[in-house]
Amino acid sequence: MEKSITDELIMAYVDGELEEDERRLIEEAIKDDEHLREKVRMFKESSQMLQGVFDAPIREEVPQQLIRLIEGSEKRNVAPGWWERLTRSVGRFFGFQAPVPAFAVTAACILIAGLVALIYFKSGPSQNNGTGPIALSQFADFQEGISKTQSGASFLIKEAKVKVTPVLTFKDKEFPYCREFEVIPVGSDRSMEVPAGTGIACLSQRNRWQVITYVSIPKIKKKGVTQNGYELAGRENPVDALVEKRRDGSPLSRDEELEKIKSGWR
Amino acid sequence: MRGVDRGAEQEFRKELVALLPRLRRFAWSLTSDRTEADDLVQAACERALSHMHQWKPGTRLDSWMFRILYNLMIDETRRSRKKKVHMPLDEELLATAQSDGTRRMEAKVQLKQVLEAMMKLNPQERALLSLVCIEGMSYKEAADTLGIPIGTVMSRLARARKKLYQMVKGKK
Missing domain, CATH: 1.10.10 (Arc Repressor Mutant, subunit A)
Known part of the structure; x- marks a missing residue:
């Protein structure tokens, strides 16, 4: 049979x-x-x-440019020039549907540049002066939490007023182990130095975890423009792309990760 | 559009917009890369809009679009040959899908394993897995979409499912 x-x-x-x-x-x-x-x-x-x-993809929102492409409201066959893209972007930033006039763009650019400069000089560059996301590794709570918390669970860094959640652990091509983590601000204080985002921390030879990259959530890389003149629809999370580049083999399973935590990452 | 009246054209565009989530899912299963998938969907929509007159109203638009998308992917693969295995994940999606941390981590690991395994299959096997297992097409519909006999669908699909299962479960 x-x-x-x-x-x-x-x-x-x-x-x-x-x-x-x-x-x-x-x-x-x-x-x-x-x-x-x-x-x-x-x-x-x-x-x-x-x-x-x-x-x-069934549950998420479809990128607007795909819908616009089909509904025929985007210019076709001709790639928009840099000026048109700029005026559209500025228009969108301020809530307008159509490209805005040149004088408005110039004024907006000056305004944005001024604001950026003001913020920069007030707070200083976030990654080079010992503050900001990269400085997460200076907190004792971070060192302990990232070393002892399983992916999926969270720990708190009281001083920075953030909650950190490791999400993935992998063997790295340069460091013995790295962990991808997410950061969410807690409490109502919005003046904190670490914005919500996602990063990678790696275990150095001195047995310390150092944050090697950090991307705040709204920063999503956009690709260029197709030959037909449309902005490409794809997006990618740069941290995930970096994990893919760095990792040496498959990510650790839950059991493997637990074993490493228990053994102090030996 | 040549040979398509305005009402039919509007109806076509409306149906195409409604189909976008499934097209994006199909493209993702073929490429294992969200960015490439959306670029592929965009190219397929451009192709469909410029060849709208070739679609016969009353026939299935999803099959027609899946075929266009699959053929574009094959053309692209032939052109570039060196297909990189590159698998970014969508954080927001996982966040909404898996509010529980442990499940989320497991889902993320499984997603990586499945995407890697998919890229080790050939394009036709990936398309068959997607059309039948994900899109829920019958063997006949999948055969019509890819333009292959139903017997070929069955033998290749069974082989692809075994390979995928072994690759993913074998890692655990």
């Missing part, structure tokens, strides 16, 4: 593609055959796994 039951037939049974008589034949055969039941499980699970993993 089992010889005539091919993998294709079992798969078709799982996918509901069989006629009634074939379906009964399979049900009869798998009743007493653990090997066949295992195959049924395998085909079912492979489907469920894929549905779960690729579910995200």
Whole structure:
């Protein structure tokens, strides 16, 4: 009996593609055959796994430029020049749909540049003076938390008023281990130095975790413009891209990670 | 658009917008890269809009679009040959999908494993997995979409599912 039951037939049974008589034949055969039941499980699970993993685009919002492209409201066949893109961006920044006039763009640019300069000179460059996200590693709470907290759980850095959640641990090409983490501000004080974002901390030879990169959440890299003149729709999280570049092998499983935490990352 | 009246054109555009989430999912499953996937969807939409007159009203727009998208991906693969395996993740999506931290971490690890495994399959196997297992198409519909016999769909799909399962579960 089992010889005539091919993998294709079992798969078709799982996918509901069989006629009634074939379906009964399979049900009869798998009743007493653990090997066949295992195959049924395998085909079912492979489907469920894929549905779960690729579910995200169905739930998320579609990029507006794709919708505009189809609805025909974007200029086609001609790539917009840098000035047009600038006026559109400035217009969007201030809530206008259409490109704004040149004098308004100039005024807006001066205003934005002034604001940026004011913020910069007031607070100083965030990564070079011992403050800001990279300085997270100076906090004892960070050192202890990143070393002892499993991915998915969070710890608090009281002084910085942030909650840190490690999300992934991986062997690195340069450091023994690195951890990707996310930071969320807690409390109502908005003057804190560490904005919400995501970063990577790596274990140095001196057994200290150092933050090697940090990206605040709104900074999402945009790619250029297609040959047809549309802004490309894709986005990428630069920290995830960096993890992909840096990691040496698959990320640590939950058990492997726990083992490393217990052994003090030896 | 040549040979398409205004009402039909508007209807076409409306249906295409409604199809975007599924197109983005299909493209992602083919490329394992969100950025490349959206660029592919964009290119497929541009192609569809310029060839709108070739689509027969009353037939399935999803199959037509999946075919365009798949063919574009094959053309692109042939052109570049050196396809990088590059898998950025979408933080926001995972954040909304998995509010519980542990589950989120496991989902993230599994996502990476599945994306890596998918890129080790050939493009046709990826497309079949996507059309049948994710999009829920019948074997006949998948065969029509990719222009291959139904028997080929069954044998390649069964093989692809076994390979994927072994690669992902084998790592655990």
